[in-house]
Amino acid sequence: xxxxxxxxxxxxxxxxxxxxxxxxxxxxxxxxxxxxxxxxxxxxxxxxxxxxxxxxxxxxxxxxxxxxxxxxxxxxxxxxxxxxxxxxxxxxxxxxxxxxxxxxxxxxxxxxx
Numbered sequence: 392x393x394x395x396x397x398x399x400x401x402x403x404x405x406x407x408x409x410x411x412x413x414x415x416x417x418x419x420x421x422x423x424x425x426x427x428x429x430x431x432x433x434x435x436x437x438x439x440x441x442x443x444x445x446x447x448x449x450x451x452x453x454x455x456x457x458x459x460x461x462x463x464x465x466x467x468x469x470x471x472x473x474x475x476x477x478x479x480x481x482x483x484x485x486x487x488x489x490x491x492x493x494x495x496x497x498x499x500x501x502x503x504x
Contacts, residue, residue, distance in 0.1 A: 392494070394480060394502040396421045396428055399472045401461070401480060403490075415489070418471040420464065420481035428478050429459055430502050437496025449479070451487040455500055463487040 393402040403415040422428035438454030449462040464470045464481045471483065482490070 392498060392500045394419070394421075394428070394500065396430070396474075396502065396504045399474070401482065401486070415486070417482055417486040419486075420470045420472075420476050421474050422476050422478040423474050426477045427474075428476070428480060428502060429456065430504060433500045433502070435494055435496055435498040435500060439491060443479075449481070451484070451491040453487075453490050453494055455480075455502075461487060461490045461494075 401417045404411040433456045436454045440452040443449040448465045452460045452462040460479045
């Protein structure tokens with residue numbers, strides 16, 4: 392997976408080294424300037440929650456690393472494409488649910504600006 396913080400997009404790729412094809416390219420919410428989304432290369436932990444303990448509006452939560460998750464938007468689709476979160480990647484309900492159902496422990500995630 393790839394996350395472009397500058398365009399607020401999450402890409403899901405299929406394939407293997409030097410032979411990747413883009414499957415999905417979703418809009419997302421990235422971290423606010425005071426609470427930015429992390430950058431770097433991570434492997435998902437396998438941690439999943441139906442909601443965050445810090446905000447029950449965040450559903451379909453898939454852990455990237457420590458307190459950073461893919462999860463649903465909190466209010467409306469108007470959030471998408473902005474830097475508003477505490478560092479997590481907020482996505483539409485269908486996108487967050489797809490990640491929750493299809494991304495397993497050890498999935499590579501590259502987060503860049």
